[in-house]
Amino acid sequence: MKTYFVDSFTNEKFKGNPAAVCLPDTELDADLMQKIATEIGFSETAFIRQIADNKYSIRFFTPKVEIPLCGHATLASSKIVFDTTSFDNIKFINCNNIELFIEKIENKIRMQFPVYDTEEIDVPKSMLDALGISEMINKRYNPVYKIILLEIESAIALANLRPDFTALINSYTGINGVLVTAISDSEEFDFHYRYFWPWAGTNEDPVTGGVQTFLTKYWVTKLNKTKLNAYQSSLRTGIMGTELLEDKVFILGEAVTVLEGQLIL
Known part of the structure; x- marks a missing residue:
């Protein structure tokens, strides 16, 4: 099976968020896809198959579970399709039959x-202690992805968080992750964020695009502007542009392919 490793939301190799993109010739069962994703070990592995012309099915697996949507693995998959075809726009269909429209715009992908x-949510002190958060501005919850959103006072405090992941898992059940965000301390970006998800994936996701489905709207409302620049202050770092337009969010980013090969099934 043709397989690629792609670093997403960066224009530098070994930065951003690595994703695997697999192109099976035939339909694979979920158990096999899960085993492959676990073997590879990236936060997400995407499996894409061409349905018709520029239309593809796409499924996302963490090392632990299948998830319905992943921004950086969608970006990685788009990078491979654009690099190996003549298409300048494509459509992905995920496991929930949601259509994802992708465009190539010069060296970037939208x-x-x-x-x-x-919505509102109560967050226990044990979770804040596990994250190392002493002061919090706001707390929200996205029920679609089962992610808690916490806004804290500064980008510096966000970058300095060193969570106790064992304590974090024990502090709450029934969620996929905790997103911590803060207003930017530089003119280059509007907000910073980090995503911790030991419940469903890895301890920390290097760069997370899927959370922009609700995080962009959160900051658009606070900052009263529709176009934003985001910085994920993980160890590998990542950047992206976002834009809110009615019931859609556009995410603009770059990706770099670092490996091409055959996975033997």
Whole structure:
């Protein structure tokens, strides 16, 4: 099976978020795809198959579970399709039959994702202690992806977080992850964020695009502007542009292919 490793939301190799992109010739069962994703070990592995012309099915697997949507693996998959075909726009269909429209714009890729709301939630002190958060501005919850959103006071405090992941898992059940965000301390970006998800994936995701389905709307409302620049302050770092347009969010980013090969099934 043709397989690629791609670093997403970066224009430098070994930065951003690595994803595997697999192109099976025939339909694979979910158990086999899960085993492959676990073997590879990246936060996400995408499996794409051409349906017709520029239309593809796409499925996402972490090392632990299948998830319905992943921004950086969608970007990685788009990079491979654009590099190996003559298409300048494509459409992915995910496991929930949501259509993702993707465009190539010069050296960047623009992805169109749905927009979701957040709601109020109570967060236990044990979770804040596990994250190392002493002061919090806001707390919200996205029920679609089962992700808690926490806004804290500064980008510096965000970058300095060193969570206790054992304590974090024990502090809450029934969620996929915790997203911590803060307003930017530089003119280059509007907000910073980090995503911790030991419940469903790895301890920390290097760069996370899927959370922009609700995080962009959160910051658009706070900052009163529709176009934003985001910085993920993980160890590998990542950057992306986002734009909110009614019930859609557009995510603009770059990706770099670092490996091409055959996975033997």
